[in-house]
Amino acid sequence: MKKTSFKTQLPRLTLVAVLLAGSYLTAPALHAQNLPTLGDTGREDLSPVMERKLGEEIMLGIRADPDYIDDEVAAEYLNDFGSRLLEVHQEARGDANFDFYFFTVRDPMINAFALPGGFIAVHSALVVLAQNESELASVLAHEIGHIAQRHIARMIGNQKQDFLIPIASLILAALTMRSNPDAAMAVAIGGEGLAVQRQLDFSQNAEREADRVGLQILRDGGYDPSGMVAFFERMQSSSRGYSDNFPAFLRTHPMTSERIADIQSRIQSETFKKHIDSPDFQLFRSRIRVLQDESAQALLETKSYFEDQITHAISLKKPYPAAEYGLAFIAFKQNNFKEAQVYLDKARKESGRETGNDVSSLFFTSLQLDILLRSKQNPAALKAAELALQEFPVSRGIGRQYTDALIANQHGEQAITYLRDQTLLYRKDFGLQEQLAKAYAAEGKEALQHLALAESYALSGAISPALDQLDIARRSPDATYYDHAIIDARERDLRERYKDELEALKKQGDKK
Template identity: 55%
Template sequence: MPPAIAPSAAFAQSLPSLGDTEREELSPLMERKLGEQIMRDIRRNRDYLNDEPLQEYLNGLGNSLLAVRPEARGETQYDFFFFAVRDPMLNAFALPGGFIGVHSALVLAAQNESELASVMAHEIGHVAQRHIARMLGKQKQDMLIPLAAMVLGALTATASPDAGIAMMMGGQGLAIQRQLNFSRDAEREADRVGLDIMREAGFETSGMINFFGRLQQASRNYTDSAPPYLRSHPMTTERIADIEARTRDQRYRQHADSLDFPLIQARVKVLQDPSQQGMLDARAAFERQLQQKTRTAMIAGKYGLAYVALRQGDAKKAQSMLNDAQATLKAGSPTARNVVLSSLAIDIKLAAHQPKEAVEEAERARNQFPLSRGIAHQYADALFAAARYDDAVIFLRDQTQLYRHEPQLYDRLAKTYAALNKQAQQHLALAESYALNGSLPAAIDQLSIARRAPDASFYDLSIIDAREREMKAQRLEEIRQEKEG
């Protein structure tokens, strides 16, 4: 195993020691595996916000923080993943292995991008200093499974309180929940790491002070319990004072919020409550936002109204409001482009059953935002809607070579092969998708179906045999580890 990447001497000296890491930490590989197991279940939860513009924004923001502190990825170079869950409570959490979740309410509560970045940087600090690994390192492997039940129970409780309590009461859930409440030393350490990351990434460090201060103030309005974020990240006056002391002598640096920030907040406002009343409340909020008359508020308000109209099935109104938002954007900067607006434009064309126009919109967006994974996926959707199946296959196969770890690509590829009645390749693509999602038994079943397909060629069969050997070996290794655990 390669040695860990050490932080700078000055950085290391400012942090307290939390124990003998060699003897007490969960191994990085086991930590990542545990995080992946939990994420598989979270992704199946209905409150997991599987929304590509939102995920792309959060991961873009998170990776901009990680870019200035690459050693935070650890010796195994964790590929961090930032995601959101639908929840009305202010909270955020770090899972083992570099998975960081943010509640929708917290995204909406942030008054600027630096405040949101402060929470994400703090959670990165917990992962970078391996706080979860240290807390779990002393536990037997059979004690790790209830951790997943506890996290899922917290999500389930928002939709069904009784079910959520039952899940959290199971096994050792309550004991582990107590262990996950970080110590004061761990919290101060994450604060300091987060502050350093924020400063180096160009965000306002005052964002952490302001946001945590408001959370502490909000806790005084609760009689029986504090907000969830304060329960899992105990806030003290000493902590805030420590943050203020560390920033007092720093030169103030103003951070200009990206336009994506208010647009994503508008999107989250709609996603947070998809009910009919929720749509009405969101629309009223966006109409009030238009009264602010500032350019950014006007663009975000019109975007929000367009998204509400799209969700309500009114593609014509959605297009009209989006046109207004884009006109307001161009009035201030004629050459301005925005990926969130472009993504909605493609969705509106698809919803209006205008596949040709959707392809044209997606092609323009791909040229303008070549690194956007969401736009790439929408381009494939537009090709499919236009019945350009062969073009879709060529594009998706090329994408799977470049981005081998995106199950969404294989799902779209399988759907396109099905439209072309290419059964062997359809099930081969599904096998890859299941494998990437951690369902090896289902993936192996799909390979068996592909082998029996009437159109399976000799070349297809050779690929199926090779992948089956690999997946069965991986599955045997999983079984061995489960027995040893």
């Protein structure tokens, strides 16, 4: 897929919602004024299990998109943050007990979107715009509300479940159709205009419902609900240029001013305790600010931004660790490891200036390991990784850096043992299988290397490349009888899965 400029992308969420509206023109009218609850029989049309399957199908394509921010440190912060919101409303996981996953995409539109089955995306521009954790929480709580109320499932629940793969493909088309807005709009509004409008009416009411659910999550989670109002107001101011591009009848969200007024009326008589942000929040924003555009020119502009932040903070005699961290991350991206280390040390010092204590942070620890590994300080990297794993034992990102350090120090067998244990704990993590393949390669275990690669491809949805890797594994000179048995069994499974997918696509083609 050709990578597009961060500054020229189309607003993804709008396209997703509009394309969804255009794709269900045969569905009966959905009466928005009588929205079902979590226990409504409307869920029978699209089961929670099939809803999750649809979300997973969509995520396979999103993860392959170059604008998916595949950064474990940022992902761990965002998922820990989202999990804390879910703790106060476990019922949001539904009967299927959805395992929510929060992720970030590069997009200049200030927005977020929910996918079926517990997947929630946040645009990088939104992260940068949010000024505190209550504002970020207001966005995530709103999207959790969409999933808790199963809005997408209710929208498509009257469709037959064998349409799931085409539906997933259609949504992915919306995510990638950035270079030709006219074509996107033509797809969106093709068909019966009345049916489209009915779906848009449903979407607008779903947004109001998600606001109400999100507000309750904010209250119970200890965040300031006024953060939702403040963020909507800032979003309204920053997004005027985008909203002008779409006629009123194609807006899937209620007007922001209307939503602000509704929320203000709900919280005006309540008092709330001010939420104190985690120190990691500003580090998260700095990291995303760098990751949203890594071109040479953009890094220079972002560097200038952080330098201005430091100058301003010094004038106010305030600490500025997030800006120093941002400069450290930029220097690392530019392969200037000495400068990265200097800025990282400053960030750590600044983070503890007010308390006099060194502040422990996954952001600091992970970047320190990256600097040591990339600058080939292998013994120091392994020592630091062992300490980091003790401090952050459940961090998958630190775990992978630990195995990188083991491999760099020629401890491949130890890395293999650790990774095998991890793959048993996280069976759907294709990145772990890819890392395991790397460890096998370091030890010269060719057949096992390609077996692990096959599993990584299969988990990511790439069945044909997975079968190719199995064939390479079978022909590897070190493949044992036991390896051949595993290869044959896995190949049968994958070929059956491949056949089922082709038949589903053929059925859809015959119906058109």
